[in-house]
Amino acid sequence: MQNFSFIGKYLAYRFFSQTKHDVHPPFLFDLITRVFEDKSKISDYIKVENLKKELLGNNKTINVEDYGAGSSVNKGNQRTIGQIAKNSSKPVKYGRLLYRLVKYFNTHTILELGTSLGLSSAYMTLANPDGKVITIEGCPNISSVATENFKKLNIKNIELITGKFDNELTKVINKTDKIDFIFIDGNHRKEPTIKYFEQILQKTNNDSVLIFDDIHWSKGMEAAWKYVKNHTSVTLTVDIFFMGLVFLKKELSKENFIIRF
Numbered sequence: 001m002q003n004f005s006f007i008g009k010y011l012a013y014r015f016f017s018q019t020k021h022d023v024h025p026p027f028l029f030d031l032i033t034r035v036f037e038d039k040s041k042i043s044d045y046i047k048v049e050n051l052k053k054e055l056l057g058n059n060k061t062i063n064v065e066d067y068g069a070g071s072s073v074n075k076g077n078q079r080t081i082g083q084i085a086k087n088s089s090k091p092v093k094y095g096r097l098l099y100r101l102v103k104y105f106n107t108h109t110i111l112e113l114g115t116s117l118g119l120s121s122a123y124m125t126l127a128n129p130d131g132k133v134i135t136i137e138g139c140p141n142i143s144s145v146a147t148e149n150f151k152k153l154n155i156k157n158i159e160l161i162t163g164k165f166d167n168e169l170t171k172v173i174n175k176t177d178k179i180d181f182i183f184i185d186g187n188h189r190k191e192p193t194i195k196y197f198e199q200i201l202q203k204t205n206n207d208s209v210l211i212f213d214d215i216h217w218s219k220g221m222e223a224a225w226k227y228v229k230n231h232t233s234v235t236l237t238v239d240i241f242f243m244g245l246v247f248l249k250k251e252l253s254k255e256n257f258i259i260r261f
C-alpha cells in the first residue's frame with residue numbers, strides 16, 4: 001500500500017493539473033487531444049490484455065533476482081508469475097498510452113529499460129510492426145517468461161537482452177545509430193536514472209521521445225525528474241504523475257506542464 005505522503009502528492013496532482021484548455025503550445029494541445037484522449041477500441045490492446053489476464057492467474061513460482069530500486073541482488077526470492085504481473089506491469093491505461101504514443105510519433109527504434117513479463121514491450125511492438133524494440137531485463141527467469149509471451153503474441157520485431165542495465169545499456173548505445181523512443185521503467189533511483197538518461201542522450205535526435213516511469217515514487221526519483229526537466233537538451237516536459245514525458249524538439253519553448261490523465 002502507498003504511504004500517506006504519496007497519496008497526498010497524487011491528490012495535489014489531481015487538483016492542480018491542467019487540461020488541454022489551459023495550455024498554449026499547439027504541439028501539446030494536439031498530443032492531449034489525439035493521444036491522451038483517444039478512446040478508440042483497438043484489437044492489439046485486447047491481445048495484450050488477454051495475455052495479462054492469463055498471467056495474473058498463473059500460480060507457477062519462479063526465483064526472482066531484483067536489481068532494482070532500494071535492493072541489492074536478492075537471490076532466492078520466490079514469486080508467482082501472477083504476483084509479478086500484478087505488481088510489476090503498468091496498469092492497462094498506461095500500456096495503451098505507450099501504444100498510442102509509439103503510433104502517433106511513428107517511432108522506429110524503441111528502447112525499454114525493464115521488460116518484466118513483456119507487457120509494455122508488447123504494446124510498443126504491436127504499435128509499430130515495422131519498427132524495432134530493444135528491451136533489457138536483469139532477471140533471467142523473468143526474461144524467460146517474457147520470451148514465451150512474445151512467442152504467444154507472435155511478436156518478432158523485438159530484441160530482449162538479459163542483463164543489468166549498467167552493463168547492457170552501453171553495448172546497446174554503441175551498436176545503435178539512433179533511438180527514437182525510450183521507456184525507462186526499472187531501477188527507479190536518482191543516480192542510475194540520471195546516468196541512463198545521459199547515456200541515452202548520445203543517440204537521441206530532435207524528434208526523440210523519452211518516457212520516465214514513476215517520477216514521483218521517491219525523493220530520489222523526484223530529484224532525477226527535476227534534473228531531466230532542467231537539462232539543456234530538454235525543451236517541453238509533461239508530468240502525468242505516474243509517468244513523465246520528455247521532448248527535445250528545439251522548436252518548442254522550454255516549459256514544464258502537469259497534465260491531468
Ligand SMILES: C[S@@+](CC[C@H](N)C(=O)[O-])C[C@H]1O[C@@H](n2cnc3c(N)ncnc32)[C@H](O)[C@@H]1O
Binds near residue numbers: 068069088138166
Ligand atoms: C517495473 S518492472 C517493468 C515493467 C514493464 N515495463 C511493464 O510495464 O510491463 C521493472 C523491471 O526492471 C528490472 N530491473 C530493475 N532494475 C534493473 C537493473 N538495474 N538491471 C536490469 N533489470 C532491472 C526488474 O527485474 C523488473 O523486472
